[in-house]
Amino acid sequence: MTQLDPAAKRDTDVPEAPAPRANRGFSVDMRLASLFGVLVLLILIGWITSPDNFLTGSNLDTILRLAAPSGVVAVGMTFVIISGGIDLSVGSVVGLASVWMTTLATQAYGPFVMVVCGLAVGLGAGLVNGVLIAYGRMVAFIATLAMYISARGLAEYLSNKQTQVVRDQDFLTFFRGEFLGVPTLVWILAIVVVAGWILLNRTTFGRRTFAVGGNPEATRLAGINVKRHIAMVYGLAGLLAGVTAVMLAARTTAGSSTNGMFYELDAIAAVVIGGTALTGGRGTMVGTLIGVLIFTLITNIFVQNNLPTEVQNIAKGAIIVIAVLLQFRTNRARSTT
Amino acid sequence: MTAEASTALLQMTGIVKTFPGVRALDGVDLTVRAGEVHCLLGQNGAGKSTLIKVLAGAHQPDEGEIRWQGEKTALSTPVAALRMGVATMYQELDLIPGLSVADNIFLGHERARWGFTKDRQARRQATALLKRLGHPEIPPDREVGDLSAAGQQLVSMARALAHDAKLIVMDEPTAALAADEVTNLFRVVADLTAEGVAVVYISHRLEEIREIGHRVTVLKDGRTVARDLGADTPTSELVALMSGKRVETVYPNREESTVDSSREILKVEKLGRDDEFADVNFTVHAGEILGIAGLVGAGRSEILETIFGARKADEGTVYVNGKKLKNGDVRSAVDAGVGLAPEERKSQALLMDMSVAQNVTLASMRSYSSFGFTDRAKELRDSRAKLEDLDLRPADPRRNVSTLSGGNQQKAVVARWLVHGCRVLLLDEPTRGVDVGARAELYRLIRELAADGVALVLVSSEMPEVLGLADRVLVLRDGRVIHEAPADELTEADVLDMVMEGSAA
Numbered sequence: 014m015t016q017l018d019p020a021a022k023r024d025t026d027v028p029e030a031p032a033p034r035a036n037r038g039f040s041v042d043m044r045l046a047s048l049f050g051v052l053v054l055l056i057l058i059g060w061i062t063s064p065d066n067f068l069t070g071s072n073l074d075t076i077l078r079l080a081a082p083s084g085v086v087a088v089g090m091t092f093v094i095i096s097g098g099i100d101l102s103v104g105s106v107v108g109l110a111s112v113w114m115t116t117l118a119t120q121a122y123g124p125f126v127m128v129v130c131g132l133a134v135g136l137g138a139g140l141v142n143g144v145l146i147a148y149g150r151m152v153a154f155i156a157t158l159a160m161y162i163s164a165r166g167l168a169e170y171l172s173n174k175q176t177q178v179v180r181d182q183d184f185l186t187f188f189r190g191e192f193l194g195v196p197t198l199v200w201i202l203a204i205v206v207v208a209g210w211i212l213l214n215r216t217t218f219g220r221r222t223f224a225v226g227g228n229p230e231a232t233r234l235a236g237i238n239v240k241r242h243i244a245m246v247y248g249l250a251g252l253l254a255g256v257t258a259v260m261l262a263a264r265t266t267a268g269s270s271t272n273g274m275f276y277e278l279d280a281i282a283a284v285v286i287g288g289t290a291l292t293g294g295r296g297t298m299v300g301t302l303i304g305v306l307i308f309t310l311i312t313n314i315f316v317q318n319n320l321p322t323e324v325q326n327i328a329k330g331a332i333i334v335i336a337v338l339l340q341f342r343t344n345r346a347r348s349t350t
Numbered sequence: 351m352t353a354e355a356s357t358a359l360l361q362m363t364g365i366v367k368t369f370p371g372v373r374a375l376d377g378v379d380l381t382v383r384a385g386e387v388h389c390l391l392g393q394n395g396a397g398k399s400t401l402i403k404v405l406a407g408a409h410q411p412d413e414g415e416i417r418w419q420g421e422k423t424a425l426s427t428p429v430a431a432l433r434m435g436v437a438t439m440y441q442e443l444d445l446i447p448g449l450s451v452a453d454n455i456f457l458g459h460e461r462a463r464w465g466f467t468k469d470r471q472a473r474r475q476a477t478a479l480l481k482r483l484g485h486p487e488i489p490p491d492r493e494v495g496d497l498s499a500a501g502q503q504l505v506s507m508a509r510a511l512a513h514d515a516k517l518i519v520m521d522e523p524t525a526a527l528a529a530d531e532v533t534n535l536f537r538v539v540a541d542l543t544a545e546g547v548a549v550v551y552i553s554h555r556l557e558e559i560r561e562i563g564h565r566v567t568v569l570k571d572g573r574t575v576a577r578d579l580g581a582d583t584p585t586s587e588l589v590a591l592m593s594g595k596r597v598e599t600v601y602p603n604r605e606e607s608t609v610d611s612s613r614e615i616l617k618v619e620k621l622g623r624d625d626e627f628a629d630v631n632f633t634v635h636a637g638e639i640l641g642i643a644g645l646v647g648a649g650r651s652e653i654l655e656t657i658f659g660a661r662k663a664d665e666g667t668v669y670v671n672g673k674k675l676k677n678g679d680v681r682s683a684v685d686a687g688v689g690l691a692p693e694e695r696k697s698q699a700l701l702m703d704m705s706v707a708q709n710v711t712l713a714s715m716r717s718y719s720s721f722g723f724t725d726r727a728k729e730l731r732d733s734r735a736k737l738e739d740l741d742l743r744p745a746d747p748r749r750n751v752s753t754l755s756g757g758n759q760q761k762a763v764v765a766r767w768l769v770h771g772c773r774v775l776l777l778d779e780p781t782r783g784v785d786v787g788a789r790a791e792l793y794r795l796i797r798e799l800a801a802d803g804v805a806l807v808l809v810s811s812e813m814p815e816v817l818g819l820a821d822r823v824l825v826l827r828d829g830r831v832i833h834e835a836p837a838d839e840l841t842e843a844d845v846l847d848m849v850m851e852g853s854a855a
Contacts, residue, residue, distance in 0.1 A: 211466075215466055215467055215469075216462070216465045216466050216467055217460040217462045217465055217466075217467055218465060219467075220449070220453055220457070220460055220467060221457075223446070223448060223449055223453075224446045224449060224453075224457055226448075227446035227447060227448040227449060228444075228445070228446045228447070230444075231444040231445060231446055232446065232457065232458075233408070233428060234406060234408055234428050234438070234440070234444050235428070235444070235457040235458035235509075236427075236428045236429040236431075236432045236433075236458040236459070237457070237458045238429075294446065294447070294448040295448050
């Protein structure tokens with residue numbers, strides 16, 4: 014292709030403009046900053062209300078261990094919601110995977126097979142969701158609601174509603190241990206969040222996830238296999254539910270059909286608080302992480318102060334409403350400029 | 351024929367595409383040579399958009415043959431079309447608003463290695479492409495949703511260029527552009543064709559076709575009615591081919607005026623919305639049809655929607671029967687007796703999964719319910735009567751509205767407002783997607799409504815429709831009324847001259 018404008022050639026050598034990138038533009042930064050403010054505020058409240066215990070290493074440890082499993086689920090949910098979908102089934106899939114990987118038959122094969130089994134069950138369930146939604150043209154809400162019910166049922170059936178104790182010491186030693194003074198579970202959360210951030214912001218997969226959520230028809234016309242992409246997004250969410258199952262089996266030293274109960278709601282709440290639009294096409298991984306931490310901190314503050322869980326849930330509900338209203342404001346302010 | 355086939359880049363023959371209830375393409379032929387600007391002409395609904403989608407691999411034709419560089423091929427998916435070298439710039443912009451300019455340009459063929467995006471390279475190449483299009487100032491990091499319509503158009507074009515296409519389809523690329531940007535576009539098109547790229551160019555502006563077109567193919571009612579004409583074919587001939595002769599005859603004659611100039615029903619004063627239209631003044635009397643002529647994007651639909659309260663006016667007032675309407679409040683307009691039959695019937699007016707009766711009574715639920723319970727017998731009775739009045743076929747109010755033809759769906763929308771007792775009816779493109787036979791019926795219906803004393807405002811892209819139906823015509827350009835005259839003092843050519851002036855310069 015010939016250059017027509019003599020100035021054009023020079024321009025290609027001009028160094029990168031330092032302008033902010035699209036999905037992390039001004040408004041998103043402002044939003045993240047305000048979220049971060051809420052996080053700092055909660056830390057202050059925690060510190061003021063229980064000055065002796067809150068800012069200790071062991072409490073930090075507790076908070077992060079608590080945040081780790083639900084945080085991993087929320088990373089998967091971030092992709093699903095950015096792609097314009099919803100996944101109600103992840104909590105049940107966590108339960109199913111944790112049961113499947115801890116049956117006596119599976120445990121007999123040793124820790125490696127247990128982990129692979131947990132991940133495979135999660136991935137499989139996620140792909141079933143994805144195929145039903147993308148190729149079966151089912152609404153995501155319905156397809157994953159069906160999975161939500163039947164995965165929990167299958168977990169109860171497999172476990173006979175019994176708690177299955179993890180007997181493998183190697184498994185427990187590794188996942189309940191520490192590395193460089195940081196619990197393995199927290200390492201897993203950190204790795205998943207960083208990998209999730211890279212996948213979302215630095216790969217074609219992430220780019221296309223935004224595109225599918227922003228305008229599926231235009232994405233299709235740009236030559237992207239939208240159906241396959243949607244199936245993969247749910248597969249990813251399922252896989253991460255599998256990771257969570259492994260983490261929970263280690264933390265609770267058991268597999269149970271009640272593992273992961275209500276995780277889907279916590280995950281959706283964290284993602285929404287984090288500024289990801291339920292309509293798809295917009296969202297950030299950092300926001301999700303902050304959302305998860307905000308939720309965990311609230312729980313911790315209530316526990317530290319011996320307050321009842323009912324009140325805790327009221328506070329959580331209020332936080333969701335406030336976060337979404339704030340986003341609504343920033344969005345509107347933005348569209349009028 | 352064989353000689354032509356050997357030199358043709360693209361040859362489509364006998365393309366047929368049907369959708370439920372519509373035969374959108376009914377035997378289309380199109381031959382495009384490398385390095386030419388091939389203009390595709392036709393009225394709204396002639397099948398241009400469907401043809402483009404077939405060409406882009408988004409629709410599969412039911413019949414017909416497509417040859418690419420002499421070889422038979424099937425454009426089975428958008429990917430197949432892009433790989434072959436066909437890039438399409440859609441009229442309704444096909445961009446992702448939440449992604450950056452660079453991300454949009456390279457969507458589907460991202461600059462990446464092993465799945466990891468190379469954002470610096472993408473930004474650099476995006477800047478180079480925009481530079482080539484004469485707009486280096488558009489930052490590649492900017493979110494596309496924040497750009498103006500013209501800016502988005504350029505991104506769309508940069509995307510087509512980024513594919514290194516051999517054939518670029520441009521669907522009304524100038525619709526959103528100002529005059530200097532049009533000049534710039536033409537320069538780019540000329541450069542492309544000089545490199546051997548073929549362009550299929552769609553525009554309603556005939557003078558553009560004279561300026562850059564090489565050959566012209568005319569579509570009408572889903573068929574090719576003339577192919578490979580020279581770009582110097584006289585306007586009158588092209589218009590005759592596009593419209594056919596029969597159009598004149600379908601309008602009901604208006605020997606006696608139904609206008610009751612003593613009763614002023616709708617009055618619009620200094621109405622304006624920032625960046626859309628400004629200083630619009632007019633009145634409509636009982637029994638009068640006011641036509642608004644103008645190009646797409648001139649602000650026609652926006653004016654109707656503002657009168658209806660669906661958009662909030664930034665300035666000005668609307669009066670119905672001397673009573674001021676509350677700004678930006680649909681309820682207030684509806685209560686005052688205003689009805690709107692919007693441009694996008696399916697998405698803006700009808701509940702496609704509900705029955706005709708339920709659609710008809712939607713705006714009048716208050717009179718069909720007591721203590722919150724709907725009176726279904728009355729609902730069916732009244733809608734049946736109205737369907738018979740309007741000759742909506744089949745006159746079965748229980749039928750699902752989606753099973754009706756376009757013309758009958760439009761009647762259902764009109765019926766909704768008549769049941770409500772409307773005195774002002776705003777019609778936005780009432781005959782879009784309606785076949786010729788049914789149009790004549792709608793025209794007669796519109797006239798009858800006027801005879802009953804309803805004040806009507808008619809917006810249409812088809813000049814003959816405005817001139818044939820309206821009593822008075824406002825000519826709109828770039829959001830301003832530039833002329834007002836009785837319809838019988840205007841000719842189609844006058845109006846076309848007025849609305850296109852400025853865009854040609």
